[in-house]
Amino acid sequence: MNVLPSFKHSLLSTTALATALLASPASATLLFGQGGDIAWTSPVLELNGSAHAYDPGSGMVLRLTDNVGSQAGTAFFDNPYVLGHNSDFSTSFTFQITSPGNPLTNRSDGLAFVIATSPTSLGGGGGGMGYGSTNPLSPSLAIEFDTHWNGFDLSDSHIGVMKNGNETLHLAQTNVPASMDNGDVWKATINYFGQGDLLVVKLVDLNNPAVTASLSYTIDIASLMGCGAAGCVNSYFGLSAGTGGGYANHDVLAWSLAVPEPGSLLLSALGLGMLGGVMRRRR
Ligand SMILES: [Ca+2]
Ligand SMILES: [Ca+2]
Numbered sequence: 001m002n003v004l005p006s007f008k009h010s011l012l013s014t015t016a017l018a019t020a021l022l023a024s025p026a027s028a029t030l031l032f033g034q035g036g037d038i039a040w041t042s043p044v045l046e047l048n049g050s051a052h053a054y055d056p057g058s059g060m061v062l063r064l065t066d067n068v069g070s071q072a073g074t075a076f077f078d079n080p081y082v083l084g085h086n087s088d089f090s091t092s093f094t095f096q097i098t099s100p101g102n103p104l105t106n107r108s109d110g111l112a113f114v115i116a117t118s119p120t121s122l123g124g125g126g127g128g129m130g131y132g133s134t135n136p137l138s139p140s141l142a143i144e145f146d147t148h149w150n151g152f153d154l155s156d157s158h159i160g161v162m163k164n165g166n167e168t169l170h171l172a173q174t175n176v177p178a179s180m181d182n183g184d185v186w187k188a189t190i191n192y193f194g195q196g197d198l199l200v201v202k203l204v205d206l207n208n209p210a211v212t213a214s215l216s217y218t219i220d221i222a223s224l225m226g227c228g229a230a231g232c233v234n235s236y237f238g239l240s241a242g243t244g245g246g247y248a249n250h251d252v253l254a255w256s257l258a259v260p261e262p263g264s265l266l267l268s269a270l271g272l273g274m275l276g277g278v279m280r281r282r283r
Contacts, residue, residue: 027258027259027260029258029259030077030257030258030259031254031255032045032062032077032254032256032257033061033062033252033253033254034059034094034254039053039060040053040060040061040062040075041053041060043078044077044078044079045078046074046075046076046077046078046119046120047062047075048073048074048075048076048120048122049071049072049073049074049130050063050065050071050072050073051063051064051065051073051075052073056249056251061096061251061253062239062251062253062255063249063250064111064130064239064240064241064250064252065125065241065247065248065249065250067098067099067100067101067247067248067249068243068247069101069243069244069246070126070243070244071125071242071247072124072128072129072130072133072240072241072243073122073130073241073242073250074114074121074123074130074131074238074240075238075239075252076116076119076120076121076237076238077236077237077257078119078236079236079259080236081234081235081237081259082227082232082233082234083115083194083221083232083235084194084222084227084232085194085222085223085227086195087192087194087221088191088192088193088194088195088260089191089237089257089258089259090192090257090258091113091256091257091258092188092190092255092256093187093239093252093254093255093256094186094188094206094254095111095180095185095186095188095250095251095253096184096185096186096249096253097110097180097181097182097248097249097250097251098181098183098249098251100147100181100246100248101243101247107148107156107247108127108148108242108243108245108246108247108248109125109127109128109146109147109148109242109243109246110129110145110146110147110148110250111129111239111241111252112145112162112239112241113142113143113190113239114130114131114141114143114238115140115142115221115225115236115237115238116131116137116139116140116235116238117137117139117140117225117226117233117234117235117236118236119236119238121137121140121238122135123135123136123165123242124242125242125243126242126243126244126245127146127148127150127152127167127168127244128165128167129142129146129167129241129242130241130242131165131167131240132162132166133165133167136164136165136166137165138164138165139163139164139224139226140165140225141219141221141224142160142161142162142165142240143159143161143162143190143201144159144160144162144167145176145180145186145188145203146159147181147248148244148246150167150168152167152169152170153170154170154173154174154175155175155176156179157175157176157177157178157180158176159173159201159203159213160172160173161199161217163219163224164224171217172216172217173215174213174214174215175213176211176213177211177213178208184205184207184208185205185206185207186203186205186206187203188202189201189202189203190202192221194221194222196218197218197219197221198217198218199216199218199221200214201214201215201216201217202214237257237259
């Protein structure tokens with residue numbers, strides 16, 4: 001494997017850092033899309049189904065679906081992570097859902113942050129939003145930002161915590177006091193604290209910051225994702241969206257992903273070309 005000199009340096013210093021901070025694992029923050037180091041066209045992102053990089057005139061976005069019916073799209077970061085029982089992660093992304101289909105009550109269906117076991121995972125569209133429906137991802141965790149009321153939903157604008165690609169079963173959910181497909185830029189922030197199994201989700205309409213929603217839920221993600229006596233399986237972080245009878249453009253503008261340092265070591269082992277850029281911040 002070719003390893004660039006800067007890689008060697010980063011790998012060595014990262015190894016030293018990881019050794020020094022065993023009691024307090026460091027993390028690295030990856031920044032995709034607008035304002036970040038990694039373009040939506042980068043080969044480290046696996047784009048599946050209807051997902052594609054697109055410039056609507058305001059800069060490149062990750063367009064998970066166009067505003068046509070019956071779409072499903074996912075985008076996963078290609079680096080595998082082993083989510084152990086004490087693993088933390090933190091992620092945030094800005095999204096914009098535009099041109100919802102007419103009539104407006106047929107807007108659909110929303111998008112999700114997804115943890116799955118393959119970077120090529122692609123669920124069905126409609127209410128499954130690219131993580132569930134006709135091809136449920138299992139095991140998986142999805143945090144959905146749902147813009148369409150189905151019979152099993154709380155409302156036509158809610159956040160849900162979902163597992164194993166089952167869009168009908170909300171482990172936790174909360175209303176969002178505005179339509180997420182209003183064309184505004186929204187920011188979702190998801191933090192997970194492995195030691196207490198605590199998942200915290202926050203959402204704000206950046207064009208109208210008084211509009212917020214949040215929820216917290218206790219869930220053992222490591223066990224959900226197959227971490228048991230025989231060890232743990234690889235997990236991948238991604239985003240998904242779907243359309244059904246109704247539709248909209250589902251765009252992600254920027255995505256930040258703070259992951260444990262060992263994942264970054266694996267990233268360097270994979271020989272991916274921007275380690276120096278992505279290892280820009282540690283905590
Ligand atoms: Ca729905
Ligand atoms: Ca839902």
